[in-house]
Amino acid sequence: MPPQSVTMADVAKAAGVSRTTVSFVLNGRMESSIPESTRERINQAARELGYRPNAAARTLASKRSSWFGLVTEIATSPFATDVIKGAQQAAWKDGNFLLVAPSEDDPGMEQLAVEKLLEQQVGGLIIATTWHREITVPENAKSVPCVLVNCFDAEREFPSIVPDEIGGGYAAAEILAEAGHTNIGHITLKTGIPAQIGRQTGMKQALLDHGIEPDDSKIVPGDGTADSGYHGTQTLLSQSDPPTAIFCGNDRIAMGAYDAIKERGLRVGEDISIVGFDDQEILAPHMRPKLTTIALPFEELGMAGVALLNQMVEGSPIENRQITIGCPPRIRSSVAMHGRR
Amino acid sequence: MPPQSVTMADVAKAAGVSRTTVSFVLNGRMESSIPESTRERINQAARELGYRPNAAARTLASKRSSWFGLVTEIATSPFATDVIKGAQQAAWKDGNFLLVAPSEDDPGMEQLAVEKLLEQQVGGLIIATTWHREITVPENAKSVPCVLVNCFDAEREFPSIVPDEIGGGYAAAEILAEAGHTNIGHITLKTGIPAQIGRQTGMKQALLDHGIEPDDSKIVPGDGTADSGYHGTQTLLSQSDPPTAIFCGNDRIAMGAYDAIKERGLRVGEDISIVGFDDQEILAPHMRPKLTTIALPFEELGMAGVALLNQMVEGSPIENRQITIGCPPRIRSSVAMHGRR
DNA sequence: ACGTTTTGCTAACACGATTCAGTAACGCGC
DNA sequence: GCGCGTTACTGAATCGTGTTAGCAAAACGT
Structure with a gap:
């Protein structure tokens, strides 16, 4: 029964060796030749005493x-x-931890958060946002390797990892085109943000690639809320030649x-096909009919962030400073075949 | 421009005092008489050099x-x-950090997570679950103060903080009763879990208190999915005397x-009133009509967890080992007045 | 002028590891 | 039985801070 805390010195005494030797063995350093018998003795002593390494001491001594x-x-x-989850898991695999600090979208707060994290001797920083956008990185973040997730700085000074909005928009439109739709509406996000621009660009390209002429009158601006989706759809369905399918800028739309x-007495997934974006976990799979949508790969973003950070910390050269992660489609039941059936 | 890292020794040299004095001043220790002039000199030196305390060294030396x-x-x-957010904020206020470790509902994983956290010298532990239930706490968690959030252990050995399911169920039914409904249905969560039992108990009590006799035939078992809500509602509305209001065990229901x-051509919030539970942020306020529901106070749970932990770490006696946090109603538009209008 | 208290500091050890520079013992070839 | 290389370790310094014990000088009381 370990009383309070067992140190390496205790293990060393119990095993009849020096602290140095214990350190080598417990850290699996093979370069110093220590016979299996001794290793075994030390490991057993550590186990019996319930030795628990002190991370603070390790950090201090090793400077890592x-x-x-x-x-x-x-x-x-x-x-x-999801970003936290992905980053968490990726870090955990290498025995690393994540210290999460809140920024609350306030520049002062953000700088303080970074400062506090640096005090904790973090080996690297991830700055993540909840919606894809440009940010200005606090000055002090430059003290350690730093990766931006779901955002980017104007000067492209920091490596950043963002979702492939264009590819996602392309996939969404392609799903509809391949289901035979040629008259496709689009309700956008708030105009000007990267997600809106990217998704719309991708959609246009997909239409062109499938021999459909993009028609700007079928694109109605929204703002990302369910309300804007409701009204945008009313607008589209009131047209003389209403679309048979709508690509919605996100799931709430x-x-x-x-x-x-x-409300118009039509049926989603039969009369009108819908594709969303984001794949909100507690929304999309529970709608009736279940929503076909494009997933935002937040978990992968987080994982990629940590992976990149690992590279930077180890000093490996990084080949690609602007990584985009694909947005995979989630096919459910809100898209119907159209035309020749 | 600080080159690599500025230590207390550097500050001491710059201010022309000893390291001890710097330590006293920067930690705001007033018991050692140090004149304002010296304090000022040291603070300025620290500022100019860009001194950043080393948390690892501090942890090692102070053992806290x-x-x-x-x-x-x-x-x-x-x-x-939300739990993370609440805990985060509460911790942050006292200059503390949160180390988040994943348990993934796997006992082995959980124990490993606790072990790793202990290695990091955490001063206390919070074990939180995503749904209210009984858990068994890993043995090693006893090494430090430990609080359970949204869960409890069978022996009630650990202080725990849980939502007031009964009060929430009461509030939900009361909203409907006060709107004039007397024929109220209920679609439950998976039977046997604390949330189901508590909410249903609270509902019955509210009905009794409002002079309504609870009727078990109006209670249909569900499992927390939207599907079960759909079918449960079909069942209720097919009765000879269908309810005019339904209390749904959660928002998805x-x-x-x-x-x-x-689908039956009826209108939510006019013909049939609905109250949910959970107040899922991206769901309830976006439904049409917006869902009146009871919020699960996850953020408060997290905050209360940290607050309790703080008390325990400081050794204050804790008066209440079973804390329940109220579930506040969120009134929106899915409940209509009924009867005398 | 002399003891006592207060002021303003500092020396030195502790914390629990990592890590570099060595060294004693041993085997081996000749 | 001497030199040399290998094996199996160890001593001691170091990391940056907290903290206790104590000391020199100044201030104060009488």
Whole structure:
């Protein structure tokens, strides 16, 4: 029964060797030739005493800590969870920890968060946002390797990892085109943000590639809310030649679209096909019919962030400073075949 | 421009005092008489050199770390975010950090997570779950103060903080009763879990208190999915004397209920009133009509966890080992007045 | 002028590891 | 039985801070 805390010295005494030897054995250093018998003796002593390494002491002595800092706006969105989760898992695999600090989208707060993380001797920093956008990185973040996730700085000074909005928009439109739709509407996100621009660009390209002429009158601006989806859908369905399918800028817009369609006595996934974006876990799979949508790979973003950070910390040259992660489609039941059937 | 890292010794040299004095001044120790002039000189030197304290060294020397460990199933649910957020903020206020470790609902994993957190010298542990239930706490968690959030151990050995399911169920039914409904249905969660039992108990009590005789035939078992809400609602509305209001065990059930009601050509919030539970951020406020529901106070749970942990770490006696946090109603538009209008 | 208290500091050890520079013992070839 | 290389370790310094014990000088009381 270990009383309070067992140190390496205790293990050394128990095994009848020096602290140095214990350190080598427990850290698996093979370069110093220590016979199997001794290793075994030390390991057993450590086990019996219930030895638990002291991370603070290790960090101090080795000048390398076992944790990364993640600063993010936890407040605003469930998306943050997924980034944390992905980063967490990736870090955990290498025995590293994540220190999560809140930025709350306030520049002063953000700088303080970074400062506090640096005090904790983090080996690297991830700065993540909940929606894809440009940010200015606090000055002090430059003290350690730093990766941006779901955002980027104007000067492209920091490596960044973002979702492939264009590819996602392309995939969404392609799903509809391949289902035989040629008259496809689009309700956008708030105009000007990277997600809106990318998704719309991808959509246009997909239409062109499938021999469909993009028609700007089928694109109605929204703002990402269910309300805007509802009204946008009303607008589209009131046209003289209403679309048979709508690509909604995100899942909440799709939610509003469902309501508008149902209200008109039409059926989602039969009369009108819908594709969303984001794949919100507690939304998309539970809508009726279940929403076909494009997933935002937040977990992968987080994992990629940590992976990149690992590279940087180890000093490996990084070949690609602007990584995009694909947005995979999630096929469910809100898209119907159209035309020749 | 600080080159690599500025230590207390550097500050001491710059200010022309000893390291001890610097330590006293920067930690705000007033018991050692140090004149304002010297304090000022030291503070300025620290500022100019860009001194950043080394948390690892401090932890090692003082044997008290500035972080708590939080182990939770990040994987499964967006709820985890809110607990993290609340705990985070509460910890941050006292200059403490949260080390988040994943348990993934696997006992082995959980024990490893705790072990790793202990190595990091956490001053206390929070074990949180994403749904209210009984757990068995890993043995090694007893090494430091430990609080359970949204769960409890069978022996009630650990202080725990849980939502007031009964009060929430009461509030939900009361909303409907006060709107004039007397024929109220209920679609439950998976039977046997604390949330189901508590919410249903609270509902019955509220009905009794409002002079309504609880009727078991109006209670249909569900499993927490939108599908079960859909089918449960079909069942209720097919009765000879269908309810005019339904209390849904959670928001997803309410989502299914909406669909069933709309499919029958009825209107939610006019013909049939609905109350949900959970107040899922990206769901309830975006449904049409917006869902009146009872919020699960995850953020408060997290905050209360850290607060309790602080008390325990400081050795204050804790008066209440079983804390319940209220579930506040969120009134929106899915409940209509009924009867005398 | 002399003891006593207060002021303003500092020396030195501790914390629990990592790590570099060695060294004693042993085997081996000749 | 001497030199040399290998094996199996160890001593001691170091990391940056907290903390206790104590000391020199100044201030104070009488």
